[in-house]
Amino acid sequence: MKDSLIERYLYAVTKRLPAKIQNDVSNEIEALIDDMLSERCGDVTPNEKDIKIVLTELGSPRELAEKYDTSDKKCLIGAPYYITYKYVLKIVLICVGIGMIISSVISAFVDGFESFDSAGIMLQSVNFWINMITDMFITLSSGLIFGFAFVTLLFAFFYHKDIKIDSEKLDDLPSVPKNKISKADCIVGIAVSVAFAVVFLVAPQIFCVILHGEVFIPIFNVPQIQAQWYFIVIFALLGIVRETIKLIERQYSKRVMITTVVTDICSAVVAALWLFSDKIINMNLALEVTDIFDENFLIAIFSNFNYFFLFCILLALTIDVIETVVKTFKNNN
Numbered sequence: 636m637k638d639s640l641i642e643r644y645l646y647a648v649t650k651r652l653p654a655k656i657q658n659d660v661s662n663e664i665e666a667l668i669d670d671m672l673s674e675r676c677g678d679v680t681p682n683e684k685d686i687k688i689v690l691t692e693l694g695s696p697r698e699l700a701e702k703y704d705t706s707d708k709k710c711l712i713g714a715p716y717y718i719t720y721k722y723v724l725k726i727v728l729i730c731v732g733i734g735m736i737i738s739s740v741i742s743a744f745v746d747g748f749e750s751f752d753s754a755g756i757m758l759q760s761v762n763f764w765i766n767m768i769t770d771m772f773i774t775l776s777s778g779l780i781f782g783f784a785f786v787t788l789l790f791a792f793f794y795h796k797d798i799k800i801d802s803e804k805l806d807d808l809p810s811v812p813k814n815k816i817s818k819a820d821c822i823v824g825i826a827v828s829v830a831f832a833v834v835f836l837v838a839p840q841i842f843c844v845i846l847h848g849e850v851f852i853p854i855f856n857v858p859q860i861q862a863q864w865y866f867i868v869i870f871a872l873l874g875i876v877r878e879t880i881k882l883i884e885r886q887y888s889k890r891v892m893i894t895t896v897v898t899d900i901c902s903a904v905v906a907a908l909w910l911f912s913d914k915i916i917n918m919n920l921a922l923e924v925t926d927i928f929d930e931n932f933l934i935a936i937f938s939n940f941n942y943f944f945l946f947c948i949l950l951a952l953t954i955d956v957i958e959t960v961v962k963t964f965k966n967n968n
Contacts (some may be wrong), residue, residue, distance in 0.1 A: 647696035672686070712791055713794060731782040731953070739770060814965060814966055855915060856916060874898070891963065892960055898962070899955055909943070
């Protein structure tokens with residue numbers, strides 16, 4: 636019983652510790668237990684009661700393991716990151732919620748457009764609203780869970796890798812910025828990134844051309860868009876990271892500039908890999924645009940909408956980089 640109880644106690648302590656120190660800790664505790672038993676019992680063989688008293692004096696396996704745990708970070712997110720984490724998490728969840736709700740409503744009305752009769756009265760309105768609310772609840776729940784997980788993992792990474800997000804020394808405090816970053820702009824940016832992802836993942840048919848006021852012709856090839864969901868998710872995450880760093884800094888600092896340049900370049904690469912494919916455009920659209928439009932310019936745009944869309948994205952990213960770099964240098968001069 637002595638060996639069995641002590642061995643189980645030693646295992647319960649060391650299983651929580653890093654493998655490289657388990658044997659040393661086990662030997663040290665075992666020697667300590669032998670000394671305590673010898674002091675308590677002398678030449679008498681310890682019984683089960685003696686062993687339990689000694690192990691109780693040492694403390695529970697969890698308490699003893701904590702004493703041998705040399706890690707200085709024993710939580711997922713600790714000070715001084717936790718306050719900023721709560722602040723960013725609250726804003727991100729609000730943005731995710733708003734983006735999810737807006738995109739879900741738009742998606743529901745686009746999908747249910749055929750439920751309207753010629754007088755504009757919705758048919759099967761009860762089913763329509765039930766389906767919309769159900770889909771919104773599912774989408775919103777999954778979005779909020781994803782947003783919570785993303786922000787938590789991001790700050791856990793900052794915390795455990797000692798990536799500083801605020802100055803802690805008086806000499807390192809930043810000067811009062813000439814160009815502050817608006818909280819509202821960051822919130823809108825995060826909401827737009829979320830809405831972008833939800834719209835393209837759930838209802839890319841929102842982007843369509845109306846033919847004769849009745850027929851909707853999707854611009855994008857919906858199955859192909861949904862098959863390449865990973866491009867959309869990565870693009871949205873890069874935008875959320877960029878706006879989150881801006882939200883933390885609230886000024887155009889070197890950290891914001893570097894983050895913006897890196898994320899915007901990565902976003903441009905992802906967008907190019909995603910949109911440099913003719914399969915992403917609905918083939919029926921190219922056949923119909925010649926009947927819809929008389930202008931060659933409009934025909935060219937819709938026939939090659941993926942390149943036009945990519946151009947708009949690259950232009951927006953370029954403007955963002957230039958604006959961030961210019962304002963950062965102004966703040967530091």
